[in-house]
Amino acid sequence: MRNPSLSRRAACCALFAVVLTALSGACSDAGAPSSGTSAQEFTVWDPYPQFDASSDWVKLLTKCGADAGVAVKRSGFDTTDLTTKALLAAQQGDSPDVLIVDNPVVSTLAEAGVLTTTDDTKVDTAAIEPNLLAAGQLNGKTYGVPIGANTLALYYNKKVLDAAGVDPGTITDWESLTAALAKVKAAGKKGITFSAIGTEEGSFQFLPWFWGSGAGLTQLDSPQAVAALTLWTDWLKNGYAPNSVINNTQTTSWQEFASGGYAFAENGTWQLANAKKTGFEYGIIPIPAATGGTAPAPTGGEFVTAPVRDDTARYATSARLIGCLTSSDNAYTTDTTLSYVAATDAVQAKQVAANPDLKVWVEAVEAAKGRTSDNLGTKYPKISEPLWGAFQAALSGSASPQDALRAAQASAAAATK
Template identity: 65%
Template sequence: MISTRRVLLAALTAAGTLASLTACGGGSGSSGSAGASSGTYIFWDPYPQLDASSPWGRLVAGCGTKAGVKVKRTAYDTTDLGNKALLAAQQGNAPDVMLVDNPVVSTLVEAGILTKTSDLGLDTKPIQKNIIGAGTIDGSAYGVPIGANTLALYYNKKVLSAAGVDPASVKDWDSLTAALKKVKASGKKGITFSAINTEEGSFQFLPWFWGAGGDLTRLNSAQGVAALSLWKQWVDEGYAPKDVLQNTQTTSWQEFATGSYAFGENGTWQLGNADKAGFDYGVLSLPARSGGSAPVPTGGEFATVPVQKDTARYDVSKKIVECLTSDANLLSTDTTLMYVAPTAAVQSQQVAKNPRLKPWVDAVAAARGRTSGGLGTKYPTISQPLWTAVQAALSGGKSPKAALDAAQASAQKN
């Protein structure tokens, strides 16, 4: 999940002002353009769980070798990486290449840190429009996505069968709620998800909000109220547990993995765990209110090139990004990370190798960036009031309408 804009900017404010950002650079510490085609290039990513011996670690090193340089890779968690990127740029030692969570791109662009892909000569034409859209600001892309993850509905085949529910019958909100009612009557549990008061809660609520036709600039519309009312109905009627208020996406998955739940809203990244769960499962696209697939939020990272004072370094940085995002390397990377590739050509190869990915490819096709549609850095100032409203409604503190009215008022102040 992303850190909020105010957290990122607060980190930068502690170091100084934004004024000198675009003049900063020289990530490797190499002086002058003479050394730009050799030496060491600095690479940051948000994968501290993947060490140098992992397929990803070897790929990054190999792309440096292919470009004729040594890559010094440092991995941070997502929030820490965003903070350090702002500070490093202010101090004049931004990395040469940086992999960042897609909602952070707009914040870094606003701070003047990232270069446009068009200025670098990077080709983004083959990339699915909604995926590249998460890193596009004012019509310009500022990075190349290495893949996307998103949300769908896992289901337990045994639980549904015992309740007399055909998963193919789940096509909209009414049919899903009817299935949950049957599951509860059979003695099992309905659905688990994350409604925690962080970005994870907003991330999980967005498919229902968008699936009702909601607009993030009007949180308290009738459509938004309908979505929050649906979740409240599920909690009130015992179809979803009250602990969704504290559930992260990890703890929500752990509940589903007990085998007691019919459905679990979760992400592509749980596929490996699903195969280890010990029961037969399937995957459905999250349904929109009146049928069809709901738009789901796009997750995943962008390979970006921070602004450098020595512009001669961009040529090698471009080669590293092109290597990381080539079709062959996207296929291996996205298989390792359990991401859906950002291009149709690689997606088809993924599905051929693993047919279980087909629902996820469909889900990503319907996905949209959280910061797209012109929201950019406004998104965090909308997301926080949204997750606060979800908490207030599900806990019984406010009605869905009152909670979203308060959220809209809060978002408009920011």
């Protein structure tokens, strides 16, 4: 029988070479644990380098460690750098005790044998919303707990809509949204801005329309998918959306909306603080599905995971740290700091009670879906890239929506065999 540690490290070594090639940015050695880490010192790696020792986040980590009877050694890394470092640490047998990573990365690390399951660590997931937990599941196993979630909705400029005679409450499906855009244009204003850049950021923004049509990621050229891409291309043809969306990131798209001339912007919870600085009255509505209701938007946010360790006796304390970080009281504070919607009903209700403006975001998160859900796991990036290539081709006019998606499906099928 092969040594499981050696097998895991070999798998990590192979995957690390692939990820290192695909990801930009060099790895830094700062903050990595030493080989002589004390049994009473537990390492936590997170993607929040913006928080220093004086922040509420780091104070919470310290408190959770104290409650568990250990000292926490925390290191914060850029999101991309963190993935690379996690793979390298696993290869070297020097993983942290607790690893907090962007939810689409969970399946990559799980497939490489880097992460324990919640069955291994006895982490309780009973209170977590199933659609949010699904982003950390692969082949029937769960590899962590979401610390919270963000997603997409439509911000609107009340002054622009009032001038066009549009009541945002009447926008419930694609037909009513497109009719509203037509009224806005007729009133001499600009319609909607979003990000359709040829990166994962663009796919993230297209998915609510794609899923809202009833399409699925295993069949990119379905009639429903063609309808979603036709919606976007028609908006450009009719002048309801600017050509700049082809190159827009979510940040530049937001800047267009913040200029005050647009009726709508597709963007996320993370823009709430910026929305209050725009100087105009704004509101938020869910992204509508094609025939009504809230479209499933992709979930953003991180999972708290426990990497595989040779000393499995450490898992009990890792589980206590994870439980502390994601407990109701602590999740409320953390999710407020990160502009996240909580992963449990109880904390979501507490958030809305404190800030009624979050109600629409809670509704959006309740309908949201993980990009790696449906057991796609590491197949998702191989599907997303052809998908963003398709909407780039269609929006630029180099291919029809149907032809662009047909080519995307062929590429995705070949890549995911």
